[in-house]
Amino acid sequence: MRLALSEADTAFRDELREFFTTQIPVEIRERARAGGPEFREDLVTTQRILNKAGLAVPNWPVEWGGKDWTPLQRQIWDDEMQLAGVPQPLTFNTGMVGPVIAEFGSQEVKERFLPATANLDIWWCQGFSEPEAGSDLASLRTTAVRDGDHYVINGQKTWTTLGQFADWIFLLVRTDPNAPKKQAGISFILVEMNTPGITLRPIKLIDGSYEVNEVFFEDVRVPANQLVGEENAGWSYAKFLLSNERTGIARIGTTKVWLAEVKELAAKTPVGNASLLDDPLFASRVAEVEGEVLALELTQMRVSGDEADGKPNPASSILKLRGTQLQQAVTELLVEVAGPDVLAVNADEHNAAAKYLNFRKTSIYGGSNEVQRSIISATILGL
Amino acid sequence: MNFDLTDEQQMLADTTRDMLARSYDTESRNKAVDSELGWSREVWQQLAEIGILGLGFEPDESGPIEVMVVMTEIGRRLAPEPVAAAALIPGAVIAAHGSDEQRVLLDDVASGERLLAFAHTEHGRRGSTELATCATQQGDSWTLTGRKNPVLAGDCADILVVTAALPGGGSGLFLVDSSAVTKHPFRTFDGNRGADIEFAGAAAQPLGKGGDATAHIDAAVIRFQSALCAEAVGAMEESLRLTTDYLKARKQFGVPLKTFQTLTQRAADMYVSLELAISMNYYVAMCVADGRFDPMVASRSKLQIGRSGRHIAQEAIQLHGGIGVTAEYPIAHYAARLTAIEQTFGSSTDQLRYLSSQVGTYGVAVL
Numbered sequence: 001m002r003l004a005l006s007e008a009d010t011a012f013r014d015e016l017r018e019f020f021t022t023q024i025p026v027e028i029r030e031r032a033r034a035g036g037p038e039f040r041e042d043l044v045t046t047q048r049i050l051n052k053a054g055l056a057v058p059n060w061p062v063e064w065g066g067k068d069w070t071p072l073q074r075q076i077w078d079d080e081m082q083l084a085g086v087p088q089p090l091t092f093n094t095g096m097v098g099p100v101i102a103e104f105g106s107q108e109v110k111e112r113f114l115p116a117t118a119n120l121d122i123w124w125c126q127g128f129s130e131p132e133a134g135s136d137l138a139s140l141r142t143t144a145v146r147d148g149d150h151y152v153i154n155g156q157k158t159w160t161t162l163g164q165f166a167d168w169i170f171l172l173v174r175t176d177p178n179a180p181k182k183q184a185g186i187s188f189i190l191v192e193m194n195t196p197g198i199t200l201r202p203i204k205l206i207d208g209s210y211e212v213n214e215v216f217f218e219d220v221r222v223p224a225n226q227l228v229g230e231e232n233a234g235w236s237y238a239k240f241l242l243s244n245e246r247t248g249i250a251r252i253g254t255t256k257v258w259l260a261e262v263k264e265l266a267a268k269t270p271v272g273n274a275s276l277l278d279d280p281l282f283a284s285r286v287a288e289v290e291g292e293v294l295a296l297e298l299t300q301m302r303v304s305g306d307e308a309d310g311k312p313n314p315a316s317s318i319l320k321l322r323g324t325q326l327q328q329a330v331t332e333l334l335v336e337v338a339g340p341d342v343l344a345v346n347a348d349e350h351n352a353a354a355k356y357l358n359f360r361k362t363s364i365y366g367g368s369n370e371v372q373r374s375i376i377s378a379t380i381l382g383l
Numbered sequence: 384m385n386f387d388l389t390d391e392q393q394m395l396a397d398t399t400r401d402m403l404a405r406s407y408d409t410e411s412r413n414k415a416v417d418s419e420l421g422w423s424r425e426v427w428q429q430l431a432e433i434g435i436l437g438l439g440f441e442p443d444e445s446g447p448i449e450v451m452v453v454m455t456e457i458g459r460r461l462a463p464e465p466v467a468a469a470a471l472i473p474g475a476v477i478a479a480h481g482s483d484e485q486r487v488l489l490d491d492v493a494s495g496e497r498l499l500a501f502a503h504t505e506h507g508r509r510g511s512t513e514l515a516t517c518a519t520q521q522g523d524s525w526t527l528t529g530r531k532n533p534v535l536a537g538d539c540a541d542i543l544v545v546t547a548a549l550p551g552g553g554s555g556l557f558l559v560d561s562s563a564v565t566k567h568p569f570r571t572f573d574g575n576r577g578a579d580i581e582f583a584g585a586a587a588q589p590l591g592k593g594g595d596a597t598a599h600i601d602a603a604v605i606r607f608q609s610a611l612c613a614e615a616v617g618a619m620e621e622s623l624r625l626t627t628d629y630l631k632a633r634k635q636f637g638v639p640l641k642t643f644q645t646l647t648q649r650a651a652d653m654y655v656s657l658e659l660a661i662s663m664n665y666y667v668a669m670c671v672a673d674g675r676f677d678p679m680v681a682s683r684s685k686l687q688i689g690r691s692g693r694h695i696a697q698e699a700i701q702l703h704g705g706i707g708v709t710a711e712y713p714i715a716h717y718a719a720r721l722t723a724i725e726q727t728f729g730s731s732t733d734q735l736r737y738l739s740s741q742v743g744t745y746g747v748a749v750l
Contacts, residue, residue, distance in 0.1 A: 001392075001448050003669040003750070005384050072384060083747065260747040267743060277743045280736075287738035290748040291683040297750065298662035302386045318655050373651035374644075381627045381650055383641040 005076075013076050016055075020084035023049055033085035033257065034350070040123075040165050046087045047094075047120040056089045057118045059244075061102050064114045071304040082253025092124040092161075093117045095248045097170045100188065100237050104229035113190065125166035125193075127157040127215060128238065135371050137172070138183045138235060142217060144173035146224065151175075151189060153197075153220040159365070163200055163213035166193050176232050188234035190226040197221070205361075207354035208345075242367060243316065249366045250323025252297050258330045259290055265337045265349070276337060289329050296322050314379040317372040324362035324369065331356040386665055388452065396452045398433055403460035409713045415463055416574040420539065422463040427495050436470045437493025440478045447606070450475075451613040451668040458617025461716055463574055465498075467610040468536035473499035473544040476556065476603045480591045485558060488542065500540035501603060502531040502559075502580055510733055512597075516582060518547040518555055525589060527557060527582040535727070537578030538568035545587065546600050553595030556603075557587035573719035602676040608728050609671050609681065612664040612688045615724045619657050619692060622699040622717045626650060629703055646702055653695050660691035666750070679741060682734040689731035692721035 005013065021029075028042045050056040051065070058077055060066030069077070081088055089095075098117045101110055116122045133140040142155025153173055160169070169191050179185030191198070197220035203212045229237060263286060266277035276282050296319070303315045334352035341348045363369045377383040388396065406426045407415070415423045430436050435453050438445045450471055457466055474492050477485055477499075491497035505515055516529025527547050537543070543559045563585040566578040590596065627650060630641040640646055667684035670677055696718035700707035707714050725731055 001388060001665065001669055001672070002385055003666065003673065009384065256747050263742060263746065280739055283739035283742050284735050286742045287735055288686075290742065291686055291738065292659070294666075294683060294748055294750055295659040295663050295687050298666055299658050301384065302658075302662060302665075315658065318658055322655055322659070370648065373648045376651035376654050377641075377647035381623075381647075381654060383627060383630055383647045383650060 009072060009076065012073055013080060016077055016080045017084065019053065019055070020080055020086045023053070024084070024086045028087065029085035032087040039087075043087050043090055044120050044123075047089045050086075050089060051119045056120075057094045057098060059094070060098055060114075060118070064098075064102050064110065065118050066102075072301065075301060075304050078248075079253040082251065083257060085257065090120055090123065091245070091248060092126055092166075092170075093120060093122070095244055096126060096241050097124050097190075099244055100170070100241050101228060103240065104188075104233075104237050106229075108225065109190075109228060122167045123162075123165050125160050125163040125169050127160060127169045127171035127191075129159045130156060131158055135368055137238070138186065140172055140174060140186065142171065142173050143177065144171075144175050144187060144189060144222070146175070147221070149224045150221045151224055151227070153189075153191070153217045153222055155217050157215040157217075158203075158212075160200075160213045160215050161211055163193075163215055164202065164210070168192055169215065170228075172234055172238055175234075179232065183235040185232055186234040186238070187231050188228040188237045189222060190228065191220065191222050195220050195222065205358060207358040209354070209358060211358075245366050249362070250296065250300060250319040251327060252293060252300060252323060255293055255323070255326050255330050256297075258334070259286065259293065261350070262286060262330060262333045262337055265334075269337060269339070282336070285333065289326065289333065292322075292329075293326050296326060314375055317367075317375045320366055321363075321369045321372040321376075324366075327362050328356075328359050331359045388448070392448060392452050395449055396456060399435060399453050399456040400459065402429055402433060403456055403462050407460055407462060409711070409716075412461060412463065412716075413574075413710065421570065421574070421576040422465065426462065427464055430464060430466065431493065431495030434493075435466065436495055437474070437489065438471055439475050440489045440493060442478070447609065447668050447671040450606075450610055451664065454610045454613035455617035455620075455664075458614035458619075458720070459621045461618065461621075461713070461720060465536035465539070465575065467607065467614070469498040469500060469540060472603065472607045472610060473501040473542075475606055476501065476544050476599065477558075477590065479602075480556060480596065480599050481558075482591050485588075485590065488558075497542065498536065498540045500534050500536045500543050500561075500578075501607065502534045502537060502543045502545040503600065503604065504531065504533060504728070506530065506532045506579075510736060512554075514546055514548045514554055516545070516547045518549055518557060518587065519584075520550060525557065525587045526584045527559060527587045528584055529582050530580065531582070532579035533569075533571070533577040534580050535571075535575065535577045537580050538566060538576045543580070544590070544603075545582070546596075547587075549595060554597050554600055555593060556590040556596040556599060558590055559585050559587045571723055573723040574716065575720075575723070598676075601678065604728055605667070605676045605678065605681040606671060608685050609664075609667045611724050611727055612660075612667055612684050615688045615692050615721055616657075616661055616664045618717045618720050618724075619660055619695045622695050622714060622721070623650070623653050623657055625714050625717075626653065626699045626702050633704075640702075649698055649702060653698050656691040656694045660688050663687040678737065682729070682737050685729055686731050686734040686738065689725040689734065692725055693731075696721040 024046055047056050057065045058067035058069055062068055101113055130140050144151040144153045171189050171191055172186055173189055174185050175187040176185030197218045199216045201214040202210050267275050269276040271279050300319055303313050334350050335342050335356045338348040338352045342353045438449045470492050474489055519526050540561050545557045545559050546554055549555045565581040568578045633640045663684040667680055670680045699714050700718055703714050706712045
């Protein structure tokens with residue numbers, strides 16, 4: 001049992017820190033740190049720099065650009081990116097569809113999509129949730145009916161994040177409505193967004209932002225060779241994807257950076273004759289959250305070192321559950337630091353109220369926190 | 384960085400766990416707690432025989448990780464033997480700072496023949512580092528005057544490791560024979576024992592070379608906090624295990640309690656609390672093992688353990704229902720111990736007060 005990084009891991013960390021803070025333009029990192037709306041161009045620029053240096057998709061198989069890193073090294077990569085304010089590689093590409101294609105796709109599908117996915121030449125979006133299939137994802141109704149060498153897709157997806165920027169969408173569709181279990185009749189298919197019959201409707205969020213969309217499919221004809229893996233085996237690919245998603249969602253480094261910003265702002269905010277940071281009541285809330293973040297960081301190190309066969313530990317549910325709670329806690333503190341300045345739209349530096357309201361989403365997406373608790377109680381506690 | 388125990392450490396955990404499981408079930412544990420001594424001499428001898436009472440006295444052989452491993456098993460079985468309070472913590476102080484002659488004492492401690500106690504806490508001086516107990520020098524001899532309370536295991540200790548204010552400023556560490564003091568022994572609400580101890584010009588021997596030992600005292604407190612964190616983790620693990628077993632076995636409305644999501648979701652939250660506590664327990668123990676006696680580390684760890692311990696103790700009782708508040712069933716005893724640990728060597732509020740005073744002195748929080 002040893003806390004300190006080995007010499008090799010320290011050198012690894014320093015090298016990445018150097019890269020992220022010198023090779024990713026500072027304007028991009030500052031915009032990302034402010035955490036405002038997603039800047040499409042910034043993401044594309046950053047991911048291409050990372051990809052060129054072989055740092056965009058370390059979690060992929062080595063032959064497709066991945067790195068043979070230890071879980072700890074992967075964690076260091078992730079942390080250092082967040083601490084440097086580097087916009088992370090687009091998770092739909094690198095964390096979701098890429099690993100699924102690499103694991104389950106045919107050689108032809110891999111060659112066609114993986115290099116472009118790593119380089120963000122294709123911007124992917126996710127077509128999983130439906131109006132009647134949220135946490136109960138397996139009850140999805142969008143159908144794909146085989147017609148010659150095509151599938152014809154009809155139905156509706158929702159909560160499609162950044163679909164307005166997307167070139168392609170990866171979809172879960174029902175290919176066998178008569179399967180004995182609803183999970184058994186689902187397939188995983190790749191669809192180009194400009195295919196005739198697809199329409200996008202933006203959903204405006206409580207903070208005024210435009211992040212998510214409804215996507216409608218009306219007799220959309222998709223070449224059958226865009227199916228990933230086996231027909232009707234899509235549910236197992238989706239589970240693989242969702243458990244990967246859980247581990248990436250904690251964003252502990254970002255929470256730490258935001259907490260430091262809370263303190264910086266609080267130190268500049270006068271309360272009586274002192275600053276808000278000198279106020280024991282406020283300082284104790286900061287101290288409490290800081291401690292909780294460090295406890296989760298250590299837990300993440302323990303859990304990520306524990307992955308068997310590269311499969312996420314069910315304990316990764318802790319990371320999703322607790323990581324999102326802490327992200328939300330920091331946005332609460334940002335609102336409080338802003339005080340009355342929070343009221344007028346865009347008046348405070350961090351647009352804190354918008355961020356706070358927007359971040360209520362985090363405990364809902366990626367498998368709601370209640371779903372994570374169910375995973376813990378069933379898988380770990382045997383309840 | 385790694386979080387794995389060595390094979391030897393794992394074996395130590397298994398041996399301790401097996402030994403204590405053979406020694407105690409709820410009934411025999413309650414009986415030992417209600418005895419005059421409050422614990423079992425027989426179990427103490429067994430602990431000595433397997434080498435537990437001397438852990439850390441020879442730093443080349445064992446250290447804080449071994450202490451952590453053993454304390455977790457003590458907590459898991461809720462063994463009433465004062466392993467940390469009467470042996471490992473004051474023993475570590477003597478081992479680290481005592482003279483050769485004083486260190487000889489440790490042989491008797493490790494063999495179970497002599498008991499120690501760390502007399503530091505003083506009534507009414509919460510959150511203060513200044514001590515009211517003071518040391519007076521006359522020629523080569525020293526005496527102590529003052530009062531220490533609570534002194535865990537102070538009721539049974541043969542030798543006390545005492546902190547006292549020095550005449551020239553700073554705080555010193557002294558050894559005092561328990562026959563030279565007045566003890567007012569008491570039971571703690573969780574079934575342990577302690578004493579309120581009066582020093583009225585009690586003869587004292589400076590530990591090691593004497594002089595200002597403030598840093599050593601701070602380190603001793605951190606060692607104690609780390610041991611308590613480890614013990615709490617054992618108690619929390621067992622509390623959660625008992626609770627999940629109960630949810631599986633107990634039936635109401637014709638079905639097992641685990642059928643009710645309102646209960647299983649709460650059990651999941653207990654698991655999250657436990658894992659966070661385990662992480663912070665490892666953290667403080669690893670830092671102590673590295674010789675890093677950092678009050679930030681100790682406070683953050685003790686705070687997390689306090690929060691998790693309270694959460695798990697309360698929910699364990701609630702999910703058990705009425706049986707959870709009885710003395711016949713184990714869960715309430717775990718809750719009592721976790722509650723006591725939260726209040727020992729700095730409550731959660733005390734930790735938070737310290738941490739709050741520091742938040743402005745750094746930017747991004749780092750481990």
